[in-house]
Amino acid sequence: MRPFDTIVMADWSARATPSPAAPSADAIWIATWRGGVEAVTYHRTRAAGEAALSALLEAERAAGRRVLAGFDFAFGYPAGFARALTGVARAAAVRAWLAGRIADDARNRNNRFEVAAEINAGFPGVGPFWGRPARPELVDLPALGRARHGHGMAERRAVERAVPRAQTVWKLYTTGAVGSQVLVGLPMLHRLSCRFGPALSVWPFDPGDGDIVLAEVYPSLIDPAVRGEAGIRDAAQVRLMARAVARLQAAGRLADLFATPDDPQIAEEGWILGVGQETALCAALMA
Template sequence: MARLFDAYIIADWTAAEGKKLGENSVWIGVAKRDVRFRLYSETHNVATRAEGEALLSSLLADHRKRGDRVLVGFDFSLGYPAGTAARLGLKETPAWSTLWKFLAANIVDKADNTNNRYQVAAKMNRLMTDEAWPFWGAPAKQAQRWLTTTKPPAGAGADIPEFRATENAIRKGRLQPKSNWQMHGAGAVGGQTLVGIPAVRRLLEKLGPSGAVWPFGTGWRALSTNDVEPLSALVVEVYPSMWDATPNPGEFKDQAQVRVTAEHFAKLDEAGDLEKAFAPPKGASEALIAQVEQEEGWILGA
């Protein structure tokens, strides 16, 4: 059975300010095959998001020259809960694309990692509710009228969902993904989503028609080799905590996660089971499919 992809790249992003290597920095894991078609993996660690973006661009350019197809996974949300774009007053459709455009126009992320994510979260709160929600959580020095250090009281902004459908689908047992609205505190993902989406948008712009993003650009359905044949890269959202990544001696936790996640999708593809991972769960309603395809996105493998 033909594999969908030749290589699998997983990027563990960060919203950190300042240059940093090691734990809680940018890690990129690559699983690919050697000349004898044996699977092997390598990991890269860079000190800034700008370096991470440049590295991803060069890895993708190398694979493209070889005629390879690459699955590229990012460990942050590629969409927001249904209704977010409308609350921001964004009228263009599809909602995911107009929201990406809004973030690209508002986020300033400099080469030294300094960024304005807290100011953008506050601006989005002002536009959505004119209150300090749905985004919440900031260091004391970043707190202001539209962004507080603590979670707003239960019921605040109650008509704005805390989670997307995909997070609700995996919030069982040990897996407790954080909400996109949480900007600060242990495990918060709000910041890396804000700085991450514009980076993905730039990468896709560079790729042009040879790049696509699932499920927005492909539809939420099983993908065949015919679907991915014209592509050099397909971008997806991943949640590395779904796979048990025990670090090898001397490995950082984030490093182990990108390696194991890349290997997981490579093995799934090898077994011919990756096609099905792109499809919605059995019994998904038409309304849910539209919500996922048009605004929220989905975690691959959820």
């Protein structure tokens, strides 16, 4: 595998309003590693974060540098969802479908709950999405997971079964929910794919040989190292994840991070970069 010159890690957010002016948790943080130099930036809205990422990728490509960009949200859904939603069993089709329906303005106002309810209405029974605030009332989006039944979708992807502490993509609201980040994040991946065309690969769905490679990451893989860091946890996670990947690359172990099991579901569901290499990632940070 060709090495990366620049490594970017992004902590995404599904906030419905701009994050505070002062750097805060549960916001958008983007870490960059290049040539041993690290930088971390804070962004109050998804529009600002996406603009910063696009500009960074444009600049790196113009400079002839290869980029790995990791994002902390799921790149796919359990097998069967893509075909049920779009008629095609491809994660790219889901990204395009969501990009056409998720409205997400410059102030973070978005319609993710309404879109989830629309999707649920097309499935039998109740679900698979769940979790919402009291308002708006959405009859097709239950507030509680136990209210779902008969929708026919698996609860977890193969990678989430391998990493049980990872939350299910169907949960959109309350403590630990990650499903909302997926709904607002996948449209961004679609727009980046359209912008950079064949120069960009979305791993593991596309061959990982593009000048820009986007990958799903799960910063909790390096929790033991993050716990000892001062300051805002989200900022530390992306900074240390970028550093750990860079150090493993320097040690000739980049291919290990991109290894996946021999499971046909992964071609539709995706996989988390570095699963199975948790010990190596943490050890790289202690070096």
